[in-house]
Amino acid sequence: MTVEPQNDLRPPETPVDAGSQALSEALRSSFSIVKFVMLLLVALFLASGVFTVGPQERAIIIRLGKPLGEGEKALLGPGLHYSLPYPIDEYVKVPITAIQKVRTSVGWFAVTPAQEVSGEDRNPLPVTTPMDPQVDGYVLTADNNIVHSRVTLTYHIADPIGFIFNFVNASNAVLNALDNALIYAASQYKVDDILTRDVAGFKETVRKRVADVVSRERQDLGIVVEDCQVESRSPRQLQDAFANVLKAEVTRNKVLDEARIYENATVNRASADAQSRINAAESERARLVNDIRSQADRFNDILPKYRANPDLFVQQRLAETLGRVLTNAQDKIFLTEGHDGRPKELRLLLNREAPKQESKP
Amino acid sequence: MKRNVLSIAVGALLIFIVGLLLFVYQVRKSEVVVVTRFGKPTRDVVEPGPHWRLPWPIENIHRFDQRVQNFEDKFTEGLTADNFNLLTSVYVGWQITNAAEFFPRFAGGAEPIAEAEKTLDRMLGNAKAAVVGKHPLADFLSPVGEGNKFVDIEKEILGIVESQVQANNYGLKIVFLGVKKLGLPENVTQQVFDRMQSERKVLTERSQSEGEAEAQRIHSEADRKAQELLANAESEATQIRGKGEAEAAKSLAEFQKNPELANFIFRLNALENSLKDKSTLIFDQRTPPFDLFRGVSTNLVK
Numbered sequence: 001m002t003v004e005p006q007n008d009l010r011p012p013e014t015p016v017d018a019g020s021q022a023l024s025e026a027l028r029s030s031f032s033i034v035k036f037v038m039l040l041l042v043a044l045f046l047a048s049g050v051f052t053v054g055p056q057e058r059a060i061i062i063r064l065g066k067p068l069g070e071g072e073k074a075l076l077g078p079g080l081h082y083s084l085p086y087p088i089d090e091y092v093k094v095p096i097t098a099i100q101k102v103r104t105s106v107g108w109f110a111v112t113p114a115q116e117v118s119g120e121d122r123n124p125l126p127v128t129t130p131m132d133p134q135v136d137g138y139v140l141t142a143d144n145n146i147v148h149s150r151v152t153l154t155y156h157i158a159d160p161i162g163f164i165f166n167f168v169n170a171s172n173a174v175l176n177a178l179d180n181a182l183i184y185a186a187s188q189y190k191v192d193d194i195l196t197r198d199v200a201g202f203k204e205t206v207r208k209r210v211a212d213v214v215s216r217e218r219q220d221l222g223i224v225v226e227d228c229q230v231e232s233r234s235p236r237q238l239q240d241a242f243a244n245v246l247k248a249e250v251t252r253n254k255v256l257d258e259a260r261i262y263e264n265a266t267v268n269r270a271s272a273d274a275q276s277r278i279n280a281a282e283s284e285r286a287r288l289v290n291d292i293r294s295q296a297d298r299f300n301d302i303l304p305k306y307r308a309n310p311d312l313f314v315q316q317r318l319a320e321t322l323g324r325v326l327t328n329a330q331d332k333i334f335l336t337e338g339h340d341g342r343p344k345e346l347r348l349l350l351n352r353e354a355p356k357q358e359s360k361p
Numbered sequence: 362m363k364r365n366v367l368s369i370a371v372g373a374l375l376i377f378i379v380g381l382l383l384f385v386y387q388v389r390k391s392e393v394v395v396v397t398r399f400g401k402p403t404r405d406v407v408e409p410g411p412h413w414r415l416p417w418p419i420e421n422i423h424r425f426d427q428r429v430q431n432f433e434d435k436f437t438e439g440l441t442a443d444n445f446n447l448l449t450s451v452y453v454g455w456q457i458t459n460a461a462e463f464f465p466r467f468a469g470g471a472e473p474i475a476e477a478e479k480t481l482d483r484m485l486g487n488a489k490a491a492v493v494g495k496h497p498l499a500d501f502l503s504p505v506g507e508g509n510k511f512v513d514i515e516k517e518i519l520g521i522v523e524s525q526v527q528a529n530n531y532g533l534k535i536v537f538l539g540v541k542k543l544g545l546p547e548n549v550t551q552q553v554f555d556r557m558q559s560e561r562k563v564l565t566e567r568s569q570s571e572g573e574a575e576a577q578r579i580h581s582e583a584d585r586k587a588q589e590l591l592a593n594a595e596s597e598a599t600q601i602r603g604k605g606e607a608e609a610a611k612s613l614a615e616f617q618k619n620p621e622l623a624n625f626i627f628r629l630n631a632l633e634n635s636l637k638d639k640s641t642l643i644f645d646q647r648t649p650p651f652d653l654f655r656g657v658s659t660n661l662v663k
Contacts, residue, residue, distance in 0.1 A: 064410050066390055106541065127554055127555070129551075131545075133436060139543070140543050144498065166429055172431045173454060176431060176539065179452075179542070180539035180540055184511055187511050188503070235554065237554050238561065241557070244561065244562075244565045245564045248565040248566075248568035251568070252572025256575055262579070263579050266584060266586070267590070270591055277594045277595060281602050281605075282601055285601050285604060285605025288608075288609050295612075300618075310622075317629060324633065329636060329640050332641075333643045334645075335646070
């Protein structure tokens with residue numbers, strides 16, 4: 001149509017001069033650079049959808065606002081994945097297999113980790129220091145006492161889709177539930193139960209309550225409670241008072257143990273003593289019986305001899321015994337008869353009393 | 362010609378994309394959208410996915426997060442039925458349920474959520490004051506089975522707030538509510554400490570005195586047991602000895618055959634036994650067998 005004349009007209013109107021030729025060269029080359037850059041940008045745009053999922057997480061692709069896939073199928077496992085570029089697709093990563101940890105924000109006094117490491121948090125405070133409700137956390141117990149307690153909860157996310165799409169900040173909701181469980185449990189336990197007597201029961205109550213609150217029936221947070229650790233401590237203001245109670249209990253137990261040891265020893269000694277008395281009586285009895293028995297036997301033996309000649313027997317026996325007795329006697333004194341036919345006199349100084357202790361100097 | 366087709370295609374694509382951007386918007390699963398036409402809300406959309414719209418400035422899109430929001434109210438002081446000052450703080454999970462109702466009330470400011478939470482805070486404050494005032498302190502703090510009504514109290518607060526939310530058509534819903542913190546005013550804590558301290562003292566002293574009393578009891582019990590054991594043993598021993606003597610008496614009958622000889626033997630034995638150790642004997646010439654000496658002096662002289 002009108003293309004022909006244009007072509008015809010151009011050469012004379014635009015004479016080729018070196019300058020404009022150089023300009024068009026430059027334009028052409030820069031245009032090709034722009035094209036290249038644009039292609040590169042498009043490629044980059046398309047490649048921006050590549051992402052990786054770590055071993056402890058899952059990802060969900062949201063296409064045009066809707067999660068891609070239903071339930072478990074929507075979860076992308078570890079590895080390299082591709083989503084279409086924004087605004088068509090978006091992806092969200094959820095930590096799933098990793099154990100999540102949260103610690104109560106109420107119930108513990110203000111303390112920095114550095115203070116905890118240095119043990120400064122265990123320093124007692126004067127009993128007149130009040131608790132500032134804005135700064136110092138504590139829980140109130142069933143017997144209207146103040147005590148510090150904190151719970152560390154470990155859980156894992158069982159329903160990542162619910163965790164992301166049902167809650168603005170699900171982990172915060174877990175924290176609230178945990179705080180609630182702690183306050184709830186403390187409100188029904190007495191201070192001594194929390195601190196010493198029923199630590200396990202207290203912990204179990206916290207665990208049950210938090211599991212109940214986050215459950216499907218209640219807040220449906222889509223998590224599974226793994227474990228909870230409870231740490232409780234008496235207020236620093238009363239540290240000494242509580243320590244004294246413990247000390248007194250230890251002392252009491254010690255005193256009781258000692259008493260029981262004494263009881264054992266005394267009773268054992270007495271029963272041993274009793275047994276030995278019985279044994280002694282037993283052996284005395286045996287000895288007595290045997291003694292008499294053997295004497296009776298011997299009597300029966302010698303009776304015929306005696307009957308044969310009583311006088312001779314008596315004399316013989318007497319002499320024999322005297323001989324034995326005299327052999328054994330230490331001192332023997334024989335008094336000869338005086339000229340008047342009477343035995344000589346012998347005077348003995350009997351010194352029965354002990355010699356006098358106090359002798360004059 | 363080829364270049365032209367390509368240019369047209371690219372141009373058409375660009376126009377298409379611009380058109381899409383103008384006429385289509387997305388709703389995410391977690392969102393709810395209110396569309397306003399010349400500032401007047403016309404419809405709210407909860408269905409996730411792409412939706413049609415008229416381009417700005419005819420229609421405007423207002424997005425709201427439909428997920429459950431966490432909100433925690435201030436730690437406020439209330440007076441219990443039995444005149445104790447109790448500080449309470451509750452947390453709620455709430456969400457927008459009806460964007461068309463929610464929007465006109467709270468979307469005036471830059472932060473509709475914060476606006477709504479201000480209202481919630483006020484409502485919670487009133488509800489807490491009302492509920493705390495109805496209960497004595499023991500309903501909050503006491504062992505299970507002794508009147509702990511913690512759960513009921515939470516339900517009551519929730520009930521009041523829920524009914525207010527519904528009555529006012531805020532377009533939102535309280536999903537859950539729980540007590541976050543309980544506390545006492547600062548000056549009261551000090552009284553509590555004083556009381557706790559004297560309680561501890563009582564416990565300490567009780568442990569001490571109980572321990573001593575119990576130990577004393579164990580001691581005397583042990584002594585009593587020991588004496589009883591010994592007394593029993595003693596009586597048993599006496600019985601045994603008695604039995605022995607009775608048995609021995611039977612053998613004594615043997616000696617009846619010749620009491621004279623028996624008597625002689627017993628005396629002989631007694632004599633021998635009594636002179637066993639370190640004895641000094643004094644004799645004169647008439648004592649047998651020393652009477653022999655007399656005989657010697659006479660007989661031998663002859």
